[in-house]
Amino acid sequence: MITHSSQIKNFTIIGSGTLGARIGLRAALSGFKVVLYDIHESSFTRAKKDFQRIKILLNRKGELSPERFDELTESIIYTTDINLACRNTDFISESVLEDVQLKKEVWKKIGDLAPAHSILTTNTSYLLPSWFAKESGASERFCAFHFHDVFTARVVDIMPHPGTDPEIIEVLRDVGKQLHQIPVVIKKETQGYIFNKMFGSILMTAGSMWANGIASVEDIDRSWMGNYGMRIGPFGMMDEVGIDTVFHVAKGMDVNTDPVFVKKIEEMINNGSLGIKTGKGFYNYPHPQYKNANFLS
Amino acid sequence: MITHSSQIKNFTIIGSGTLGARIGLRAALSGFKVVLYDIHESSFTRAKKDFQRIKILLNRKGELSPERFDELTESIIYTTDINLACRNTDFISESVLEDVQLKKEVWKKIGDLAPAHSILTTNTSYLLPSWFAKESGASERFCAFHFHDVFTARVVDIMPHPGTDPEIIEVLRDVGKQLHQIPVVIKKETQGYIFNKMFGSILMTAGSMWANGIASVEDIDRSWMGNYGMRIGPFGMMDEVGIDTVFHVAKGMDVNTDPVFVKKIEEMINNGSLGIKTGKGFYNYPHPQYKNANFLS
Incomplete structure (x- = not known):
């Protein structure tokens, strides 16, 4: 079993949606040898487009030149062959859809294929690692390792389940730092991680x-923006994350959810008011009122 | 009754603690004629010291020259005579201690003294205006008008009780803007206002x-700071506002308060760990760990 991050050379992503692909990109930029796996070829096309945007972003921030970016990412392997993806890996990060049954099936497969020394992580947002640990066939090497955005919000949550070997936590802390993230440890399994719980409680209130x-x-957004010195308030944020996502957060929260609010956002979803992505949510887009220069005056 | 903010010339503060005095100062800087009342002469000494700090702050921000500051504030009247304070006023802002009985007594007195046209406001943080409206003897002219910091956080909450004349709300909105605040309206009485409820829910979570x-x-502070791009997390904020205040907020919140947390902060208070003001809270001061350059790395 891997007990030090220096033993990790080969990094595998299972599920190359936006977040999965970004984790893989970040790993490649940190010097790992990366395999991106997805069931759909089209994911890779989308991922490569996103990588170009990040290349520009990192260059603009002065963090990495486009030449060095290309050099570090040219060896990324894109594959729809899960055998190839899992065969020779030291570290697996799984980001498939938040569907319990699907994740169970995927972890059963990964467990059969992955080498006996490899570290196995799930990037789930609201599910618990203990729900999939048994399926992985290697509970002691299995842990949640959850990213927020990778390139802008830089926190990575490490959440072991009761069977995770404590040595893994230190390895993950190191890997998190190598991936330019801020590692935080959740000592007990809990749905929603630290930031999501706090963020969710503002939205629900x-x-x-x-x-x-x-x-x-x-007025609620003004109150937040004016007192907290932020350029966006809770309703602007809900439009950004999507009203459908807010609905799932609300249903998943154990406290602090008001059924009157849940009913109202259910109506919004039925009306197609999903936020920025449909042009209409709590505000109208592309020019929401809260972005007017005089909103706070 | 005053129905337009232009009718307001004379502004009275009842209770010249930090916030009360700052409201008075802000009114003087906006061109109102201001009387600061307090039961203790010593409040005025403290207030004048605070005003000097704000003079420096506003000059540094390029908002107001020290000369203009002195000119606008030289006519402020400081008095321990409540008759003088209420005799010839158009607008009263009350900021005495958050004690229901005390506030009732004070409003009985103000009601007897204040002119029949004046607007009467309470700056209470957690109490409801309807609890004092009757004592004021002028329910229709009575409203909560609640400030956060006046010079840094610039939101003012307007919270009518069911008997407040709706015309007053528009007057208060105008006055708020004249005082360089962002007015927000709470349509129904609720303990804690808008920002305080959201802020409280983060702290409780x-x-x-x-x-x-x-x-x-x-790790909880890291998660907030790293994801939300802020220089302070919830525990740093609790140390700033004071653990005793957090305790009162927790007791006053209708949802989302965990008795396990309330018990823990009660122990901290008994140990004298009140936050920055006692040098010890969740962090040690004057050099709390979260201010270290490497806290997020």
């Missing part, structure tokens, strides 16, 4: 005030 | 995770 007619969307 | 051993103070 804001949503409940609005749904109960205590204040308008605009 | 963070506190509950820590109290239940889910993550460390440092």
Whole structure:
């Protein structure tokens, strides 16, 4: 079993959606040899487009030249062959859809294929690692390792399940740092991680005030923006993450969810008001009121 | 009754603690004629010291020259005579201690003294205006008008009780803008206003995770700071506002308060760990760990 991050050379991503692909890219930029696996070839086309955007971003930030970016990423392997993806790996990061049954099936497969020394991680947002540990066939090497955005929000959550070998946690902390993330450790399994719980509680509190007619969307956002010195308030943020996602967060939270708010966002979803992605949510896009220069005056 | 902000010339502060005095200062800087009242002469000495700090701050920000500051504030009247304070005023802002009985007594007195046209406001943080409206003897002219910091956080909450004349709300919105604040309207009485409810919900969620051993103070703060791009996390903020205040917020919140967390902060208070003001809270001061350059790396 891998007990030090220096033993990790080969890095495998299972599920190359936006976040999965970005984790793989970040690993390649940190010097790991990376294999991106997905069931759909089209994921790779999308991933490569996203990588070009990040290349520009990193160059603009002065973090990495386009030449060095190309050099570090040219050896990334893109494959729809899970055998190839898992055969010779030291570290697996799984980012398939948040579907319990699907993840169980995927981990059963990975468990059969992955080398006996490899570290196995899931990037799930709201599910618990213990739900899949048994399927992986290697509970002691299995842990949640959860990213937020990789290139802008830089936190990685390390959440072991009761059977995770404590040595793995230190390895993951090191790997997190090598991936230019801020590692935080969740000592006990809990749905939603640290930031998501706090972020969710603001959204639910804001949503409940609005749904109960205590204040308008605009005044609640003004209050947050004006006192907290931020350029966006909770309703602007909900439009950004998507009202459908907010709905799932609300349903998944164990406290602090107001059924009056849940009912209201369910109506919004039925009306196609999903936020920025449909042009309409709590605000209208592409020019939401809260971005007006005089919104706070 | 005053129905337009242009009718307001004379501004009275009842209770010249830090916030009350700052509201008065802000009113003087906006061109109102201001009387600061307090039961203790010593409040005025403290207020004048604070005003000197704000004079420096506003000059540094390029908002106001020291000369203009002196000119606008030289006519402020400081008095311990409540008759003088209420005799000839158009607008009263009350900021006495958050004690229901005390506020009732004070509003009985103000009601007897204040002119029949004046607007009467309370700057209470967690109490409801309807609790004092009757004592004021002028329910229709009575409203909560709640400031956060006045010079840094610039939001003012307007919270009518069911008997407040709706015309007053528009006057208060104008006055708020004249005082360089961002007015937000709370349509229904609720304890804690908009920002305080959202801010409180983050603190309670963070506190509950820590109290239940889910993550460390440092990792919870890292998660907030790293994802939200802020220089302080919830535990740093609790040390800033004071653990005793957090305790009162926790007791006053209607949802989302974890008794395990409340018990833990009660122990901290008994140990004299009140945050920055006692040099010890979740962190040690004057050099808390979260301010180290490498805290997020």
